[in-house]
Amino acid sequence: MKTRECDLVVIGGGLAGFAAALEAAEAGLEVILLEKTAQTGGSSAMSGGCLAFAGTDLQRENGIEDSAERLFADLVEVGKGECDEALVRAYADNQLATYQWLRDKGVVFAPVIEAASGQSVPRVHNVDPADMIRQLELAAKASGRVEVLKQTRARRLLRESNGRVRRVLAEQGGESLELYARKAVVLAAGGFVHDRALVHRFVPQYDNAVFIGGEGNEGDGLRMAWALGADVRDTPYIKGTFGKHPMDENNHHACLAVYKGAIAVNQEGRRFVDESLSYKLLGDACMQQSYGVTYQILDRDIMESGDNRVRILDFERRLEEGLFVEAESLEQLARLIEVPEEVLLAEVAAYNQAVRDGQEPEFGRRHLVHQHGELRPIERGPFYAYPSTAAVFGTYCGLCIDAQMRVHDVFGAPIEGLLAAGEVVGGLHGAAYMTGSALGKAAIFGRLAAATAQGL
Ligand SMILES: Cc1cc2nc3c(=O)[nH]c(=O)nc-3n(C[C@H](O)[C@H](O)[C@H](O)COP(=O)(O)OP(=O)(O)OC[C@H]3O[C@@H](n4cnc5c(N)ncnc54)[C@H](O)[C@@H]3O)c2cc1C
Known part of the structure; x- marks a missing residue:
């Protein structure tokens, strides 16, 4: 030897x-x-x-x-x-x-x-x-x-x-x-x-x-x-990172539109978590939803607030790659991602109302991420959905x-x-x-x- x-x-x-x-x-x-x-x-x-x-x-x-x-x-x-x-x-x-x-x-x-x-x-x-x-x-x-x-x-x-x-x-x-x-x-x-x-x-x-x-x-x-x-x-405490597109083989990084103001909804069209939490805790919450697959829902303003210098916030690139589902209205978006239309509309309306009233939306969300950033309503079309599961990195x-x-x-x-x-x-x-x-x-x-x- x-x-x-x-x-x-x-x-x-x-x-x-x-x-x-x-x-x-x-x-x-x-x-x-x-x-x-x-x-x-x-x-x-x-x-x-x-x-x-x-x-x-x-x-x-x-x-x-x-x-x-x-x-x-x-x-x-x-x-x-x-x-x-x-x-x-x-x-x-x-x-x-x-x-x-x-x-x-x-x-x-x-x-x-x-x-x-x-x-x-x-x-x-x-x-x-x-x-x-x-x-x-x-x-x-x-x-x-x-x-x-x-x-x-x-x-x-x-x-x-x-x-x-x-x-x-x-x-x-x-x-x-x-x-x-x-x-x-x-x-x-x-x-x-x-x-x-x-x-x-x-x-x-x-x-x-x-x-x-x-x-x-x-x-x-x-x-x-x-x-x-x-x-x-x-x-x-091994946890997956929230925001991985389940079908995207090319891009292994998470996309975190939630940290710019998107909400996360499950297959039933309902929010399920305070989206400002650590993306590991979001990953845990996501894995508890049906099929372990959820959607980040955002509007044009949130889409435009992305930052192509930071991979997890580079929405533009993912939009170009066709990873976002895009629709002119929330009704159409709900149909495209096959979640109940009336539930998604009600969730977004309740969330927007709480944000406008300066109240905490359900699940106690107070910030965009951790203790940082003011919440924003999801109201200006086009609207987008990013299919998201958890990936263990x-x-x-x-x-x-x-x-x-x-x-x-x-x-x-x-x-x-x-x-x-x-x-x-x-x-x-x-x-x-x-x-x-x-x-x-x-x-x-x-x-x-x-x-x-x-x-x-
Ligand atoms: C897609 C992705 C994105 C991430 N993004 C971030 C981020 O932005 N910020 C952050 O803080 N963390 C991030 N992480 C986590 C972070 O990258 C890792 O925790 C960190 O790089 C670990 O560094 P390391 O040197 O301990 O291990 P590694 O960089 O994994 O190096 C370990 C090396 O040991 C070698 N090895 C294993 N067994 C043996 C052996 N028996 N003999 C010899 N060699 C061996 C392996 O082949 C490997 O090359 C990310 C991880 C992934 C996968």
Whole structure:
């Protein structure tokens, strides 16, 4: 069997893996990064590219007042008290430096413009996600200290007699490879959107949802750590993102017209939820409706308020692609989408009346998204419907770690030598999800894992 030695073995070539590898290399560590598939990038490269940062120059340029404390409070609120506040603190305290670090590596951020799910002020910092990974990979290679082994799948973590994780057993082109890590192993192998058996074990209600993510994300990281007694958390909170068109094979991003004022109705033509909630909670609510398929209903004003710089708000592109159902009147729209005409008309009328009267429409909706934006009536034709189901873009739950990114076992003790970052870890999101916090978590926690490894 071939053997290799380095300071740090990183398993997974997505954002968390490259953040860890590059940060470690900059501190002088020799790193070998294993990527199971032929391409680096994982879910990170195919994501919407939204990262949640607070107190940045880009926010200030748009007159947005934000701070690490506000971000902390929002994350705790969104997580409904189910998140590990030590991890939320680690995110809040290290996010601004990570934003700057990414910029220093050549990652380009678009202006901050919209509040999104779970954000009390706009803090989506949007990037081209594939380019972000490319920049980090280039910088990692340019450091001369990071070797990337593609098509190399980590299979097992091996411990020494004192319990410390030191070696990784991997498979490369049908041959075994053993890697010895002088400092530590970082698990950055992503989640398990492509392991339906694992998803079924935790959230069987999502059996019929759409699953999208990096092709290598099959729960390897979880399993390798489980084999050593690692604990997991947040498994009941895997949720699909609302707004995926059930028939659209080309565009895997959600469309969230609700965050610009659309309402969501089910096959019976009735609203069923406060549409300003986190799109993960909307996803849950959607999956409880008949067939798990609902419609976002909007008018011309809402359609025109879309923003083609943000994928989830790019209504124009979806209109051009024929994904919206369009009608001159609400009656005609109801007929086209085959929901009871009189019910839909009554729902829209009641909603519009409440908005005009300054009252809360049913389900307690008070804002467009989270605590942001004034409600608007749906009244000016043409009218549109966007068929929407929930798509699981990430599994969000995962390994129990502490604020140093050390993986803990089922008795709460750290597993020596084993660190983890990114989607493979649980604890940050808790019960729901703030837009941009999964990529944020990958970058911030990846760097923190590298910082811990330096001290080992
Ligand atoms: C369509 C879509 C849109 C999204 N949009 C956003 C967004 O806008 N904002 C946001 O915050 N989050 C978003 N997410 C979620 C976010 O992209 C992920 O949570 C995040 O990228 C995870 O980063 P990661 O580095 O942990 O994992 P990944 O980027 O998935 O990388 C993990 C890598 O590990 C590799 N791997 C797995 N097992 C092994 C093994 N045994 N050996 C070696 N390598 C292995 C995989 O092949 C993969 O390349 C989105 C996800 C999707 C799918």
